[in-house]
Amino acid sequence: MRVLEGIRVLDLGRFIAGPFCGALLADYGADVIRVDKVGGSEDRHIVPVSEQGDGALFLQVNRNKRSIALDIECKDGRAVLNELVARADIVIANMPASTLKTLALDYDSLRAIRPDVILVASSAFGSSKAMRDRIAFDGVGQAISGAVHITGHPGQPMKMMVPVVDFATGMACALGAMMALYERKTSGMGQEVSASLLQTALNFSSGALIEEAVLRMDRGATGNRAAQYAPSDIFRVKEGWIIIQVIGPAMFKRWARLVGQPELLSDPRFANDVARGENGEVLSGIMSRWCAQFTREEALARLEEAKIPSGPVSSPREVIDDPIIRDAGAFHPIAYPGVDTPVPLVSPPSTLSRTPPQITRRPPLSGEHTDEILAELGYAAQAISSLRGRGII
Numbered sequence: 001m002r003v004l005e006g007i008r009v010l011d012l013g014r015f016i017a018g019p020f021c022g023a024l025l026a027d028y029g030a031d032v033i034r035v036d037k038v039g040g041s042e043d044r045h046i047v048p049v050s051e052q053g054d055g056a057l058f059l060q061v062n063r064n065k066r067s068i069a070l071d072i073e074c075k076d077g078r079a080v081l082n083e084l085v086a087r088a089d090i091v092i093a094n095m096p097a098s099t100l101k102t103l104a105l106d107y108d109s110l111r112a113i114r115p116d117v118i119l120v121a122s123s124a125f126g127s128s129k130a131m132r133d134r135i136a137f138d139g140v141g142q143a144i145s146g147a148v149h150i151t152g153h154p155g156q157p158m159k160m161m162v163p164v165v166d167f168a169t170g171m172a173c174a175l176g177a178m179m180a181l182y183e184r185k186t187s188g189m190g191q192e193v194s195a196s197l198l199q200t201a202l203n204f205s206s207g208a209l210i211e212e213a214v215l216r217m218d219r220g221a222t223g224n225r226a227a228q229y230a231p232s233d234i235f236r237v238k239e240g241w242i243i244i245q246v247i248g249p250a251m252f253k254r255w256a257r258l259v260g261q262p263e264l265l266s267d268p269r270f271a272n273d274v275a276r277g278e279n280g281e282v283l284s285g286i287m288s289r290w291c292a293q294f295t296r297e298e299a300l301a302r303l304e305e306a307k308i309p310s311g312p313v314s315s316p317r318e319v320i321d322d323p324i325i326r327d328a329g330a331f332h333p334i335a336y337p338g339v340d341t342p343v344p345l346v347s348p349p350s351t352l353s354r355t356p357p358q359i360t361r362r363p364p365l366s367g368e369h370t371d372e373i374l375a376e377l378g379y380a381a382q383a384i385s386s387l388r389g390r391g392i393i
Helices: 017-027 056-061 075-086 097-102 107-113 138-144 164-187 197-204 206-215 249-258 262-266 273-278 280-291 296-305 316-321 323-327 370-376 381-389
Strands: 008-011 031-036 065-069 090-092 118-123 192-196 232-237 240-245 310-312 331-334 343-346
Touching (some): 017 031, 017 090, 056 343, 090 164, 107 118, 118 164, 138 197, 232 280, 249 262
Parallel strands (some): 008 031, 031 065
Antiparallel strands (some): 232 240, 240 310, 331 343
16 A cells, blocks of 8 residues: 555646656655646756657656646636546645636635645745745746855856755645645645745755844855855865865864864864854865865765765766666666656655655656546547547647
8 A cells, every 4th residue: 555545636737846746746656647738738848858859857757647638728628627626635736826816726716626625836936915926937946045145156146057946845845735635634624735936945045044134144155165164165186076064073173183184173263163164265275185185086985984074076977877876776767758768767855664655657748648537537438539629638
């Protein structure tokens, strides 16, 4: 018995946050139906990797799902959607509040069809009147949270080039959906689960925001060097780069001995984490000279022996080819139409010992399961043919 076996999810999510929530629920056994636009949805072709242009991010966040292609803006398409809602425990729709209302996907409209339905509705900026109808992507969430200001180099802010805020918002939505399901067991009632890119990003920036509110430090970017402790930076070795992070007195003591400069322990400039952060450029210089002597493997071996957190700065190819990462079950290779080699879907971020998540179904082609899903709703072959002939499916 899988954790969410018997739970039905209707996924109208787009891009990452909504679809990733659906994928996580599907990994644990929920029957997740993705509602695509007729002809394919706009989020399918970002970072294309297949012959037909299906995108890498689409493949990652739409595993384990079935797909129905449906025009939900026409009367007959809406009737089909309402039947799907009536059978759904959870509806996912990451859209602005005004769009939800226009499409009758807001919570009040959905619960009129199924009273105990759970709506998982993430947005860019939440429900405040000033921002609720604005749209944004991951990078905007990063920038508006303060994170980009303190990332990069002075005079040149930088964002993360992977959509961390989107994926984390998807995880927050999945957690919220699970809590709403758990509460429904007692109350018998559904509810709306809300999340936003902004609130996720603010959580990521919380340390910097609290520090600024209390101490008014007005910190700026310091490259890869941490401002609050040191040495914490990215360093060049003979071939490549590594990262190290030294935090706390015990670790600093081990580091000073490793680089052969125990006298640093009595230097008032490095008396505590704050002081070391303020003088981090000096410590990074010492570490840079130490690293320059070694290959990446040699430096990392010495750092590991000294119990100093460190790791290689790996390229995507190095990550894919790393036998340690592969052997840890980090990837789930799966065949996909139009791709010559198995697609290495990344395994779910958490697991359970008795009832682990499973990737059992490849991401769907657009509308691949339309006939199957409609037949489950009771539509006869002739009715399905009529819907297709009129462009509704």
